[in-house]
């Protein structure tokens with residue numbers, strides 16, 4: 051028996067191409083124009099001496115730095131990228147596993163969750179010198195600090211996300227006699243996906259910030275180190291090139307997280323609700 | 327539909343007693359034990375506030391027979407169903423399914439519940455949702471896909487298996503929820519207003535489709551409905567509930583046997599049942 055002549059779902063697919071390109075242009079053009087305007091203002095300000103060179107060198111000087119000192123920027127950028135990304139992956143992975151374990155074993159949650167909450171109040175960066183003493187100079191202490199910074203927002207968000215399961219879905223799985231593991235994978239993780247991405251967006255920038263700051267304290271390579279050294283030697287173009295490079299890296303990771311969320315969103319609740 | 331359920335190996339005698347009994351055999355033998363509620367009470371507590379949802383509620387649905395619950399909104403019908411489905415524990419009395427506690431019955435996967443909300447995983451397509459019960463039960467992917475497709479076809483949703491729940495109407499989602507329950511081949515089918523959002527024609531079509539499935543599987547059914555005629559079409563007995571506290575005030579036996587066709591509506595007994603149920607719903611004294 052068939053009834054209700056509704057168009058089978060998939061026929062009503064996405065919008066046609068031209069309008070999508072138009073929308074993209076509409077989203078990209080205004081901020082691009084704004085950026086161009088700012089750079090022009092900056093150039094004019096520098097040329098007329100309104101912006102002192104010891105505060106911010108002219109745009110062409112910074113651009114020249116990228117061309118002439120590419121090798122230096124790449125070397126320090128690679129170091130920072132390695133530290134930030136390693137910390138990003140380790141911190142987030144640990145947080146997801148810890149939250150999954152704690153939220154499915156009530157006894158463990160009751161034991162550890164209060165401490166997990168309290169430890170958020172500790173400014174991890176003040177431990178950097180101690181960690182450097184413990185782990186020596188180089189990548190390990192920095193990755194450890196970055197992982198720690200990344201860990202907390204994701205852990206807390208995942209705890210909330212895993213607990214946000216719809217009561218009706220919980221009952222459904224209950225009547226199916228689903229195991230704890232089945233509930234976790236069939237319902238809890240998909241429910242927590244939006245919370246997870248919210249945390250990833252926070253950690254995408256915080257992983258670079260904590261990598262840079264830790265480099266000030268205990269490293270001889272990395273963009274944070276380059277910033278310190280450049281300012282000591284009054285190499286302002288190099289300083290600003292380092293700042294722009296780290297901003298670019300942060301934005302790239304943030305962009306990747308957004309793309310991943312969009313791709314993932316097709317398989318989770320958010321996509322269905324946003325399209326509806 | 328060529329798909330057939332394995333026949334349930336228990337004979338299903340029909341109890342035809344009470345005032346509605348006319349032509350069919352007058353068997354008074356109580357039949358093998360099926361769903362049973364004995365003096366079930368349910369009091370919800372929220373802080374100081376108490377709601378007595380059920381009090382002294384007793385019901386006996388012999389194995390292989392069908393029963394409906396009707397009654398005003400909020401009188402405790404869903405609560406009774408949720409007690410059988412082991413979602414809430416009664417605060418008094420006992421409920422059993424074939425002699426087992428709801429918790430044991432759930433562990434043995436002997437029942438399926440179609441809840442009032444027709445709950446679906448919003449991020450899964452209809453096919454994935456209909457497969458869910460079998461997936462949890464550990465069925466092989468090919469087997470569960472085939473069974474799910476057959477049930478989707480059975481409830482008239484063929485062509486929608488790749489749609490997301492939010493793309494379907496409320497009635498279509500209800501049918502998907504019924505399909506999901508049927509994939510489990512339950513011995514006990516607990517249904518909470520499963521046809522509530524359907525138009526009269528689709529509803530009656532599905533009523534008789536459900537009758538066919540019940541006959542084939544020998545399943546025992548407890549159905550909550552607001553439609554008197556649906557209750558008569560689908561039941562051997564109809565329990566009428568009164569609110570505050572929820573209890574069963576009338577029990578009306580429907581003497582139509584199990585071979586039913588749409589022609590039963592024209593039977594004078596049908597009209598008589600309807601009249602008695604309507605009278606009971608309006609709080610009348612039992613006619614018997």
Ligand SMILES: Nc1ncnc2c1ncn2[C@@H]1O[C@H](COP(=O)(O)OP(=O)(O)OP(=O)(O)O)[C@@H](O)[C@H]1O
Pocket residue numbers: 370371372377378379398399400401402403404405406442
């Ligand atoms: N979880 C709960 N907590 C507190 N009270 C509840 C809860 N569930 C139900 N109740 C109360 O129990 C009573 C019976 O509810 P129930 O859902 O069983 O009614 P119903 O007969 O299914 O109604 P309807 O026909 O509208 O679905 C209602 O008064 C309701 O407020």
Ligand SMILES: [Mg+2]
Pocket residue numbers: 403404405442518
């Ligand atoms: Mg209800």
